[in-house]
Amino acid sequence: MPSSPSPSAIATEQVADDRIAAVRAFNRFYTRKLGVLDQHLGKSPFSLSEARVLYELAHRDELAAKEIGLELGLDPGYLSRIVQSFEEKGLITRKPLPADRRQYQLSLTAKGRQTYAKLNLSSQNEVAAMLAQLSAEDATRLTQAMATIETVLERRRTQPAAVMLRSHRVGDMGWVISKQAAAYAAAYNWDISYEALVAEICAQFIKNYDAAREHCWIAEVGGEPVGSVFLVKATDEIAKLRLLQVEKRARGLGVGRALVEQCMQGARERGYKRMTLWTQSILVAARGIYKSAGFELVSTKPHHSFGQDLVGETWERDL
CATH class of the missing domain: 3.40.630.30 (Gcn5-related N-acetyltransferase (GNAT))
Incomplete structure (x- = not known):
């Protein structure tokens, strides 16, 4: 006959369950608070995934489409549709990679950088408006807590950051x-x-x-x-x-x-x-x-x- 779990084991399982519930509750809260579940990011015409692609291209020049897909975890077909849409709107240029002409290197056009700058400013203003409702002390506590979350969840690096x-x-x-x-x-x-x-x-x-x-x-x-x-x-x-x-x-x-x-x-x-x-x-x-x-x-x-x-x-x- 199997033995019953000890009280300490039950308590440990309960703590684990409570932590899982707390993380899931926080996940639902912050995604709702920051609006990342909306079809479009803020008041822009871009989805969250599209905005992330724009962000990567604005900060890292001449990225390969495959690199962006891997880093953001995007389905290749979905990423292809985003790239095609951006190209049709004149936001990016793409050219075959010399090493593999089946892959494309992406770069923002001047229009693309202007578009990203507007999107970035809008996002900054939205976050600033949220922080403006807090006291200076609470705003500091909030950003420090976010930094703690990022540090704890970040994978350990075996190479220079x-x-x-x-x-x-x-x-x-x-x-x-x-x-x-x-x-x-x-x-x-x-x-x-x-x-x-x-x-x-x-x-x-x-x-x-x-x-x-x-x-x-x-x-x-x-x-x-x-x-x-x-x-x-x-x-x-x-x-x-x-x-x-x-x-x-x-x-x-x-x-x-x-x-x-x-x-x-x-x-x-x-x-x-x-x-x-x-x-x-x-x-x-x-x-x-x-x-x-x-x-x-x-x-x-x-x-x-x-x-x-x-x-x-x-x-x-x-x-």
Whole structure:
């Protein structure tokens, strides 16, 4: 005759059942709260899956359709219909992969990037409206709890964390200003006038932001920002790369190179023919990245700025 479960075993099973019920209840709650079960995302004409595809293409250039399908877990037939719809609407271009002409490489068009920028802004506004109903303390508790969930459920990595590039969002300009000022003060003893310059650049970027001609990318590792770069308009044909920065803890992961390459690709997609940047001779690591990316030093000029005697350098390259 089989023995009856012990009281401790019954209690353990009950705890497991309670946890499963709690997770399922939370899953129903947050999907309803964030509206991800709606046919369309927010007030846009896009489904959640379509919005995810747009997101991937906006943050990772020239992806293969198969890669997107695998990462998002989309049925190949369904993904094919999304790709066809995007192409008909002029949101993407696709071309056969050189290594396998049965597979296609996808890229957003200028119209596609504008569409994503509007969708992204709408989503940001919806979340901002939800957070605005909370106190500052509750908003912090909420985002910290979300971060805990992500950390606990994330698979353990046996290799260095992947670098993800995303578009700027609310709060990023403050992060850029703070990190830039602190990094250059610590490494080169630059004074607070540099912080003022970065703040002015960021303020003008936000005030005059034109998604069709300009952009900012934030690099993240493990969900935390570790670097940034700005693409801004110099003239109708010349783009300017500004405020490249990589946190010390993320150096050696290829973050700087990824940001510069993304900035150049973004400039090409926006129709620029040439790119320029201004840096200082003492910034050896950054100069190495620019040189390996094909930039050439075109002029130098000594100057006294940020409390130091410096040699400014202008680097340029065709796109």
